[in-house]
Amino acid sequence: MGRSLVSGEVFAGYRIERLLGAGGMGEVFLARDLNLPRLVALKLLDSTRGADPGLAGRFRREADTAARLSHPNIVAVHARGEQDGRLWIAMEFVDGTDVDELLRGGPLPPARAVRVLEDVAAALDHAHRSGVLHRDVKPANILLTAGPRERALLADFGIAKSLDESTGLTRTGEVFASLRYAAPEQFTEAAVDHRADIYALGGTLHHMLTGSHPYPGTSSAQLIHSHLNRPPPVPSALDPRLPRGFDVVIARAMAKDPAARYPTCGDLAEAAAAALTGTADRSGPTAHSGSTAPSLSTSQSRSTQISERTRTAEPAVNSGPASASTARLPARARPAGRRRRRHFTLALVTIAAVAVAICGTGVVAVDAVRGPVVERLHKARELAGGFAHRVKGALHDVVFLTGEPDTPAEPARTPAPPAEPGAR
Secondary structure (H helix, E strand, O other): OOOOOOOOEEEEOOEEEEEEOOOOOOEEEEEEOOOOOEEEEEEEEEEHOOHHHHHHHHHHHHHHHHHHOOOHHHHHEEEEEEEOEEEEEEEEEEOEEHHHHHHHHOOOOHHHHHHHHHHHHHHHHHHOOOOOOOOOOOOOHHHEEEEOOOOEEEOOOHHHHHOOOOOOOOOOOOOOOOOOOOOOHHHOOOOOOOHHHHHHHHHHHHHHOOOOOOOOOOOOHHHHHHHHHHHHHHHHHOOOOOHHHHHHHHHHOOOOOOOHHOOOHHHHHHHHHHHHHOOOOOOOOOOOOOOEEEEEHHHHHHHHHHHHHHHOOOOOOOOOOOOOHHHOOOOHHHHEEEEEHHHHHHHHHHHHHHHHHHHHHHHHHHHHHOHHHHHHHHHHHHHHHHHHHHHHHHHHHHHHHHHOOOOOOOOOOOOOOOOOOOOO
């Protein structure tokens, strides 16, 4: 790394105020623009990396791409250039803090974590539509403004992509994206697209919710193995107070197969917001199996259909106190077995009546041979009339005992409202 700049020094038209941060890529200074009344964040790339013509060319191209992005949740790029053999980028200065610094004090409240996620997701989707990948989404690159209305801004667009090969690895095998949030395909020869940013955003959400990295590990080998082989982390396992819907959200966002992840960062943010309110769609890969869970909305639809059919079959009863004991099923809703028993009983009675009538006719015929025909016929008529009277009574008893015949159900009547006290 080249010589570090000091306060008051002028570099590329900017006066250095103080050092904001440093890392393996270089340093970031707070500087004052000498041509415009504004403060900027001046990032200087390590001179040893800038000496590589290939890296320098990609850095310039990607800085130009990032400069085209204009979004309220993206740190704006004002200018880029090279001085004294060092590549630099002048960016919007955000007076506040970053999520990584905030997480040192513990996890964020779920509502705040979701708000930050929504801002970052909007920034990433805008960049993806413009053909720009970030490839280094992590808490340290999410800046938070100070003030009553907190706003999250995503920084360092295009830098990681400009230094990585198409597979996510440099010629020396070093991964510039943060290993703790890097997607599995960044460690293989597979193509890397916008879904790598979705994976990293899911890991960042897990960190904001739990205060812990997605996978523990102190070495590159451990982290790479975890991203390639271990199941997605389960936030509620670290904090049981978190809604279980976040488990499903993280599982899908950090799925090993890019095709199983959310289509966009906005979809991820929408699912997280639903998990926060307890209305999360539980479809998507589970944290352990990677399979697709059944849709909760489908089950609810089926339950609703069953409930509607059940309510249709229920009797219309009055709301008064006596309605529960006196209400009867409509005639059409009576059990079919009861009607069959009634019809069978009527048939038996009819057969019996016919048999008795035949027997009575035989007796009259025999008696007619032994006496005057007129007298015997008169007696037979009397017997037949009495028999018909008895059959009619028997049929009446059968109908009374077996229930009323089927008749259309009368509509349920609403009872009169109870009389007010003192009313006559």
